[in-house]
Amino acid sequence: MSGRGGRVTLVALLVVLAWLVIGGVAGPYSGRLGEVATNDNASFLPADAEATRAQELSKRFVDDPIVPALVVYERTAGVTDADRQRIAADVARFAEIPGVVGPLPPPIPSEDGQAVQVVVPIDDDRGEEIGTVVEELRDVAGADRDGLAVDVAGPAGLLADLIEVFSAIDGTLLLVTLCVVLVILLVVYRSPVLWIFPLLAAGMSFGLASVFVYLLADAGAITLNGQAQGILTVLVFGAGTDYALLLVARYREELHRLERPWDAMKAAWRGAAPAIVASAGTVIVSLLCLLLSSLNSNRALGPVSAIGIAATLLVMLTFLPALLLLGGRWAFWPRRPLVGRADPRTDGIWSRVARFVARRARVVWLVTSVVLAASAIGLTQLGVTTLGQSDLFTERTESVAGQEAIARHYPAGTGSPATIFTTQETARQVAEVAQGVPGVAAVRPVTDAPTGPPAPTAPPKVVDGIVQLEATLADPPDSDGAERAIRDLRVAVHAVPNSRSVVGGFTAINVDTADASRRDQNVIIPVVLLVIAIILALLLRAVLAPVLLIATVLLSFAATLGLCALIFKYVLDFPGVDASFPLFAFVFLVALGIDYNIFLMSRVREESVRRGTRAGVLTGLAVTGGVITSAGIVLAATFSALAVLPLVVLVELGVAVAVGVLIDTIVVRSLLVPALSYDIGPKIWWPGRMSRADGEREAQRAG
Known part of the structure; x- marks a missing residue:
């Protein structure tokens, strides 16, 4: 036995060393994703829209395609001669900035005499370097002076502000996400050692995903934008920590039953891996359905996020088990799991929840369904509209201030x-x-x-x-x-x-984007539901159970959007949601929300084979309740980290995923699904053989 244990330890050590080498190579790429990200308007433009055809036609009328920056000077008391001299000097200096296409048109005074607008054409071929050109324009124009307000707005100004926002992703968002995961793991494990393993594995997952995303984006095979980059960060750390929590919990459970850690890990891996693979597969396939989108930005998000989940799955099923084996029982110090000592989860709060569900099963699922349906009423407050430039940021940027000044003194569409x-x-x-x-x-x-x-x-x-x-x-x-x-x-x-x-034109792009978003919802949402139903049917070997699980997740999704509509309107004071929000919220909430049902029902099925369906439901809920709740809190907290970015679209998505995951974890998976499964009994596995064999067994017990 000692020889076998030594061989297993050596293999685990080699696996860890191999992954550390991979991590050393992959690590730097996580900080280089911004180099291959693109955030220009073309990356969000519908591929076959009328605005696209117009953009192609416009190239025939200019030698160099341009993006206009609008420099607006405003003095409410009236623009003075000194102001006009300053503006003339600024125009001469604007023309000398690399990237500005000259000669510049003359300044345009407003009819009320309180503002002057300068249109500065910038070479569109500069891509994200347009942001640098705009910064130079702002440096030349200078700050407000003696009552003369100066702002750089227009499409180029907006793009520059977006680039500045997304530049925080590599550092700020990653740091906040790491801190959130660390705090939650310390609270969950109450161990000075164990938190290191999931966090190290999640970091390894992010590094591995970054390599593939960087290489594919650099080769032009996929498009990476700031939105996809930010979601990749929180998704990998959130989902990775979820998978780690599930595996660690099952390993702890087996250590109470088996003496040797390698035997416990073998049993834990066999028990947890199918659920983790099914969960990751569901998310990957759901995300890849975004390739059916007509929007480049949506198609970019699909493969980027799918790569992140695939890398996370690989790391969590190889690197993390090897780390846990090397740590042995001491990794759980000071609460080391000992053989023969009962797992505290079998007689804790979740056991009491299971007994409550057993006593009031029908009442529980009826009441929770009514509460979720009532929450969905808030959908009437969800005004689906494309956010305007002044609504795009959570903070008032210079491009917003400039656009407001233009609207005060000119026809608001001037310059665009x-x-x-x-x-x-x-x-x-x-x-x-x-x-x-x-x-x-x-x-x-x-x-x-x-x-x-x-x-x-x-x-x-x-x-x-x-x-x-x-x-x-x-x-x-x-x-x-x-x-x-x-x-x-x-x-x-x-x-x-x-x-x-x-x-x-600029407005036409917004119109076509909104129309494409509505088309994508009608196409992609049914495909995602069909794909998830097939995966659940294969995993649970039943038809009725997948249908009911999808129905509960859809009910949870509607309740989430209803609550979020109220939060956005009355708490955060947002004017509306972006046209892409419902689709993104659906894909992430349904794909991630179904995860917790997979974790629960795969264990319920495993226990039902040995104990019968109703006993299996109660045992499955008791032993998975703590870990799934912890996983939900981790995922909700990591997506909440998107709130550090001053962009309304990502804040809304982060809030929606956080609220939806908590509803799925605390209400749907803890009460609705167990109560419904317990009330239906063996028929939940229809038309599988278990529905008949289990029914006969329960009938014999009742007799």
Whole structure:
């Protein structure tokens, strides 16, 4: 036995050393993901939308595609001659900044004399370096001076602020996530040693995932943006800690039963691995369903997150068991599990919960279902709308301040017009129709004039028989009013015979993104549900149980969105949610929420084979209650770490996943599913053989 134990220890040591070498190579890549991330507008643009066609047509009218930055100077008492001299000097310096496409058009004074706007075209090919160009513009313009407020806004200013937000992901978000996981593990294990193993394994998972994501993104095989990068961090640490908690709990349980640690780990691995593999597989396949999306940003999130879960699964089933074997029973000090001593979980709070469920099974599942359904009523307050620029950040950024200043003194769409491409023959008619659309302030053709607005009699520029018109909108380009104007504008110009009109621009991109998000929800959500049902049917070898589990998760999802709608509106004071929020919330909540049901029901099935279904339900709940609750708290806390990023979209997603996971863990998995399974009894496994054999056994016991 000692020889066998020595061989097992040697193998475990070699596995740990091999992973440490891999970690040494992979570790630096976790800090380099920002190098291959892209956060420009193109990474979020629908692939086959009208705005995309407009963007392609626009390239014919310019030698170099540009992204405008809008520098706005504002003095409420009226712009002075000294201010105008300062603005002229700034314009000359703007033109000298690398990346600025000159010559610059002349400054545009407002009609009320209180503001001056300078449009600074920036080379679009610079990608994320646009952020650096904007920072140089802000340095040149300087801070507010003697009552003259200066802000850099427009699409380029917004992009620069987004890049600054996402730059915090590599450091701030990772540090906060690590601290959250560390604190929870210390509370859960109450051991100065044991927390090291799950945290080290989670860090190894993140490093391994970062390598693959970095290499694939660098090769152009996948697209990585700041949103996917942030979710990858919290997902790997959250899911990885969940899997670790499940394996460690099962290992502790087997150490109470078996003398040798390697025998205990073998039994624990066999018991926990199927549930962990099924859980990870469910999440991976659900995330890969995002590849069906028509939005590049959604398609980017799917494979990036799936890679993270796959890496986590590999590490947690190899590296972590080897670490635990080397630690032996001493890893659990000062509460070392001893053979023959009862596992405290078998007679703790979860045993009392199990007995309560057994006494009031039908009442429990009926009451919990009604409470969840009542919580879903809050969905009526969930206003699904694309967040405007002023609503995108939790803090007031310079691009937001500049856009507000522009809205006060100009037609709010100035500097970010809608673009209309039409045939030369119908250009005049299309312009007249566009001018009559509510919400359109002005329409003018693009001419060959190098700078400034064209002369009234200047002929339009014609390229391949196509003319470009610019429609200035009355509302801010990211507002609901501007989006309504774009929809009305498209209807109007498309109705002009033989015009072949195409409408694009910043607002049109938002409109097409919202439409694509609604299409994605209708396509992807049913596919995810079907995939999860198949995986559960294979795992549980039943049909009724998977259907009921999915129904409980859907009820939990509706309740979560209802509660989140109230939190967003009355607690956080957010104006609404992004168009992509329902889909992202669904994929993460359903895929992660079903995990806890998998952890529970796989153990229930294992116990039902030996004890019968109803006894198996109670035993499964008693022995998994503590670990699954801890896992839910860890995952909820890690996603809550997204709140450190000042971006409303990620804060809303973090809050939704945290609330949903807690509901799944505390209500659905602890009360609703066990009570429903106990009340139904052996038929829960229909049409499998267990539903008949278990039924006969329980009938004999009753007789």
